[in-house]
Amino acid sequence: xxxxxxxxxxxxxxxxxxxxxxxxxxxxxxxxxxxxxxxxxxxxxxxxxxxxxxxxxxxxxxxxxxxxxxxxxxxxxxxxxxxxxxxxxxxxxxxxxxxxxxxxxxxxxxxxxxxxxxxxxxxxxxxxxxxxxxxxxxxxxxxxxxxxxxxxxxxxxxxxxxxxxxxxxxxxxxxxxxxxxxxxxxxxxxxxxxxxxxxxxxxxxxxxxxxxxxxxxxxxxxxxxxxxxxxxxxxxxxxxxxxxxxxxxxxxxxxxxxxxxxxxxxx
Amino acid sequence: xxxxxxxxxxxxxxxxxxxxxxxxxxxxxxxxxxxxxxxxxxxxxxxxxxxxxxxxxxxxxxxxxxxxxxxxxxxxxxxxxxxxxxxxxxxxxxxxxxxxxxxxxxxxxxxxxxxxxxxxxxxxxxxxxxxxxxxxxxxxxxxxxxxxxxxxxxxxxxxxxxxxxxxxxxxxxxxxxxxxxxxxxxxxxxxxxxxxxxxxxxxxxxxxxxxxxxxxxxxxxxxxxxxxxxxxxxxxxxxxxxxxxxxxxxxxxxxxxxxxxxxxxxxxxxxxxxxxxxxxxxxxxxxxxxxxxxxxxxxxxx
Numbered sequence: 001x002x003x004x005x006x007x008x009x010x011x012x013x014x015x016x017x018x019x020x021x022x023x024x025x026x027x028x029x030x031x032x033x034x035x036x037x038x039x040x041x042x043x044x045x046x047x048x049x050x051x052x053x054x055x056x057x058x059x060x061x062x063x064x065x066x067x068x069x070x071x072x073x074x075x076x077x078x079x080x081x082x083x084x085x086x087x088x089x090x091x092x093x094x095x096x097x098x099x100x101x102x103x104x105x106x107x108x109x110x111x112x113x114x115x116x117x118x119x120x121x122x123x124x125x126x127x128x129x130x131x132x133x134x135x136x137x138x139x140x141x142x143x144x145x146x147x148x149x150x151x152x153x154x155x156x157x158x159x160x161x162x163x164x165x166x167x168x169x170x171x172x173x174x175x176x177x178x179x180x181x182x183x184x185x186x187x188x189x190x191x192x193x194x195x196x197x198x199x200x201x202x203x204x205x206x207x208x209x210x211x212x213x214x215x216x217x218x219x220x221x222x223x224x225x226x227x228x229x230x231x232x233x234x235x236x237x238x239x240x241x242x243x244x245x246x247x248x249x250x251x252x253x254x255x256x257x258x259x260x261x262x263x264x265x266x267x
Numbered sequence: 268x269x270x271x272x273x274x275x276x277x278x279x280x281x282x283x284x285x286x287x288x289x290x291x292x293x294x295x296x297x298x299x300x301x302x303x304x305x306x307x308x309x310x311x312x313x314x315x316x317x318x319x320x321x322x323x324x325x326x327x328x329x330x331x332x333x334x335x336x337x338x339x340x341x342x343x344x345x346x347x348x349x350x351x352x353x354x355x356x357x358x359x360x361x362x363x364x365x366x367x368x369x370x371x372x373x374x375x376x377x378x379x380x381x382x383x384x385x386x387x388x389x390x391x392x393x394x395x396x397x398x399x400x401x402x403x404x405x406x407x408x409x410x411x412x413x414x415x416x417x418x419x420x421x422x423x424x425x426x427x428x429x430x431x432x433x434x435x436x437x438x439x440x441x442x443x444x445x446x447x448x449x450x451x452x453x454x455x456x457x458x459x460x461x462x463x464x465x466x467x468x469x470x471x472x473x474x475x476x477x478x479x480x481x482x483x484x485x486x487x488x489x490x491x492x493x494x495x496x497x498x499x500x501x502x503x504x505x506x507x508x509x510x511x512x513x514x515x516x517x518x519x520x521x522x523x524x525x526x527x528x529x530x531x532x533x534x535x536x537x538x539x540x541x542x543x544x545x546x547x548x549x550x551x552x553x554x555x556x557x558x559x560x561x562x563x564x565x566x567x568x569x
Binding site for chain 1: 346
């Protein structure tokens with residue numbers, strides 16, 4: 001069992017590590033990390049605010065032990081959407097290219113195949129998280145001096161704990177988005193359909209619904225995962241977001257497992 | 268009784284639109300090359316997918332290498348397959364695509380280079396799959412099927428897209444595999460190729476087996492026939508009428524009259540045609556061949 005899972009993990013990793021996918025994804029992660037982190041510091045004196053949706057994040061706030069990860073928490077949502085696209089494409093392409101039949105002939109244990117693929121994509125999500133964190137914290141550190149933001153508390157024991165907690169929260173969030181992408185890939189069996197529906201829901205539908213009735217944000221899946229990445233918000237507690245995200249992701253995984261194991265592979 | 272590589276009994280697959288495969292029964296002895304033929308939509312690919320555990324049967328049973336098809340994990344490590352043409356990741360090289368499958372199946376990665384050389388892709392192994400021609404893709408699919416050093420090789424249209432030289436190479440490859448004990452179950456529309464290499468045959472029509480057994484048994488059961496062409500194409504119908512009035516089955520296909528009967532009867536037909544004022548431009552007695560028999564048995568008349 002462990003041997004076959006390891007083989008599935010590394011077989012999937014061969015696909016994930018291809019330069020166009022790996023470098024392309026990490027390039028996107030780097031781009032958003034640099035962009036969001038730079039804006040946070042460069043717009044620190046802007047009356048329009050320097051955070052998400054016009055929120056002002058002051059020098060004092062950035063000088064706290066959580067200052068180093070302030071930018072990184074803000075990009076959690078964007079990294080999640082990147083993960084959703086990658087996981088959805090990697091899963092759906094097995095159907096659209098017809099390669100799933102090859103995989104199942106070589107590894108007929110369907111649940112095992114799903115677990116192995118998910119484990120490999122988790123590893124990909126870990127790399128995304130680490131790359132995003134290193135770049136975001138690095139850019140924040142580089143810009144902090146020029147904007148009179150003290151970094152004294154960033155790397156003391158509290159600061160390091162903040163970094164570890166944020167890394168974990170963003171990783172959980174990215175993984176949640178990714179699993180939703182994987183489920184969409186299994187459901188729609190087409191990379192374009194699964195990615196467009198996932199992105200449409202998370203970036204447009206949830207924002208419109210949330211703007212019309214703010215209380216719905218407490219229940220929408222994308223909002224919960226973004227809240228987990230941020231470690232909780234003023235309106236949604238971390239525990240609530242984490243529990244509800246777990247339920248959404250769990251239900252999605254059950255649906256995906258049933259579909260993946262029971263559905264005929266006829267293409 | 269010979270050891271069986273494939274054995275299916277009452278195997279069926281039913282969709283909302285009806286049976287794709289209906290109560291199929293056939294057996295393939297180990298170590299033989301078995302042709303699997305049928306018109307488009309006859310249920311060949313559905314049958315192959317059931318044998319490989321990709322589709323669950325609606326009814327019936329099957330065994331591959333002695334194991335039930337409900338437990339594909341027990342036999343698939345000894346089975347190589349290419350179903351409905353090659354399917355690989357376009358952005359990966361041919362070699363990398365094979366390495367994905369070798370890793371997954373736990374086969375040594377060294378086999379990848381050996382197989383690429385075996386199918387004539389040694390110098391293109393590092394090229395991306397999306398740059399391959401149809402023939403090269405087909406060769407890569409065959410290489411992937413050979414990864415496990417299979418006891419049973421199931422190939423769906425393996426010569427599709429290959430040039431005559433490539434077809435001959437694949438024929439020789441399949442022959443040498445069978446000579447070394449591998450059972451080859453091959454579906455193809457190139458009936459003349461199957462006739463050359465196959466010892467066994469399974470023929471499907473509308474989801475049902477119309478013949479399953481040694482190729483020679485099929486030919487032995489068929490009548491010899493003759494091909495007849497007339498100077499005036501309109502006279503073909505008259506030739507058919509003459510043959511039928513003499514008790515011989517006859518029909519026209521592709522502008523040629525096909526008349527059942529032994530070679531000796533050709534002289535009689537020639538005389539009858541002469542007396543009826545019909546000038547024959549061709550009168551050639553034929554032994555049954557797979558193509559003729561296929562059309563006869565599947566009713567797939569052009």
